[in-house]
Amino acid sequence: MKKTNIIAIRIYGLLLNLYPRSYLREYKKLMEQAFRDMLKEDRQLGVCLRVARELPGNLLHEHMENINGKPMKRKDKSRLIASVLISIVCGVLGFFLSFLIGEGLMEVIGNIMAMLLMFLCVSIYNFIICLFLGRLSPNSIWFAGFLINVIVWVVLIGNLRGPGGFVDLWYGWTALILFAFIGSFIGSILLRKTLTKC
Amino acid sequence: MRQKQYRQSLTPSVFYILLALCDRERHGYEIMKQTEYDSDGKVEMGPGTLYGNIKRMLTDKLIEEAYERPYLVAADERRKYYRLTDLGRKQLSMELDRYHSALKIAKKRNFYLAWN
Numbered sequence: 001m002k003k004t005n006i007i008a009i010r011i012y013g014l015l016l017n018l019y020p021r022s023y024l025r026e027y028k029k030l031m032e033q034a035f036r037d038m039l040k041e042d043r044q045l046g047v048c049l050r051v052a053r054e055l056p057g058n059l060l061h062e063h064m065e066n067i068n069g070k071p072m073k074r075k076d077k078s079r080l081i082a083s084v085l086i087s088i089v090c091g092v093l094g095f096f097l098s099f100l101i102g103e104g105l106m107e108v109i110g111n112i113m114a115m116l117l118m119f120l121c122v123s124i125y126n127f128i129i130c131l132f133l134g135r136l137s138p139n140s141i142w143f144a145g146f147l148i149n150v151i152v153w154v155v156l157i158g159n160l161r162g163p164g165g166f167v168d169l170w171y172g173w174t175a176l177i178l179f180a181f182i183g184s185f186i187g188s189i190l191l192r193k194t195l196t197k198c
Numbered sequence: 199m200r201q202k203q204y205r206q207s208l209t210p211s212v213f214y215i216l217l218a219l220c221d222r223e224r225h226g227y228e229i230m231k232q233t234e235y236d237s238d239g240k241v242e243m244g245p246g247t248l249y250g251n252i253k254r255m256l257t258d259k260l261i262e263e264a265y266e267r268p269y270l271v272a273a274d275e276r277r278k279y280y281r282l283t284d285l286g287r288k289q290l291s292m293e294l295d296r297y298h299s300a301l302k303i304a305k306k307r308n309f310y311l312a313w314n
Contacts (some may be wrong), residue, residue, distance in 0.1 A: 023253070027252075027277065031249055039233075055246060058247060
């Protein structure tokens with residue numbers, strides 16, 4: 001077997017670990033075998049492109065199925081995409097709003113009070129967004145909470161050490177993110193409980 | 199509930215997997231190749247799509263694992279072979295009937311000839 005094929009098989013084996021564990025227990029070896037067979041008979045580039053093209057969709061599909069315990073329908077998929085887009089917009093908006101308000105507040109009530117207030121605001125904001133997205137699509141709630149916080153992370157890391165940034169203390173930002181996550185997860189858990197009761 | 203859903207329509211991947219298994223049991227890679235061949239290359243599946251569909255079809259009892267393979271001399275023991283269940287066969291027949299009747303209507307209205 002070609003050396004490049006061996007490398008491709010190893011990379012594919014590593015990528016397969018992104019699938020849910022229950023799925024891997026059943027299908028990992030079979031998928032690796034099928035990938036090896038494809039490499040034997042088809043052009044390597046074509047095989048890799050095909051696998052790369054289908055991987056993100058399949059990962060999403062299997063994880064959602066794993067979380068919800070049932071397959072996703074087409075309607076669910078479009079709702080999920082809508083929820084993810086909304087969560088991206090909300091995450092960006094939320095950050096900039098909190099940034100603007102926080103900057104103004106700092107001058108009035110001082111750094112520590114402004115920071116505490118910001119923690120609370122971000123938690124409540126994420127809580128509300130998660131509840132709203134959960135109503136739109138219960139399947140997407142974990143992704144929504146996750147995405148909102150990832151966006152906040154990315155923007156914060158970019159801004160962290162900049163001169164004149166909102167807060168240039170590591171612990172301040174860490175606490176902010178922690179509160180944001182807590183808000184999201186409480187929102188998610190409460191919603192799931194409500195839906196289960198319904 | 200799921201069976202009811204399948205009665206409405208099959209996705210192209212599920213349809214071609216059922217079609218690939220209609221004459222004999224096959225393993226995963228064979229199904230992929232047969233699907234590509236049957237669809238003139240229009241339905242290309244990688245291992246992820248194939249086994250994702252196989253998993254759901256096993257749950258829906260459209261296919262099952264073939265443990266005994268008496269007439270397959272060159273069967274590879276490491277692989278899993280799949281075959282149609284009665285329900286899978288029925289679903290495939292219903293889908294083919296649907297295509298057949300749609301084709302008849304299209305022919306009757308001269309759309310089929312004009313299209314060709």
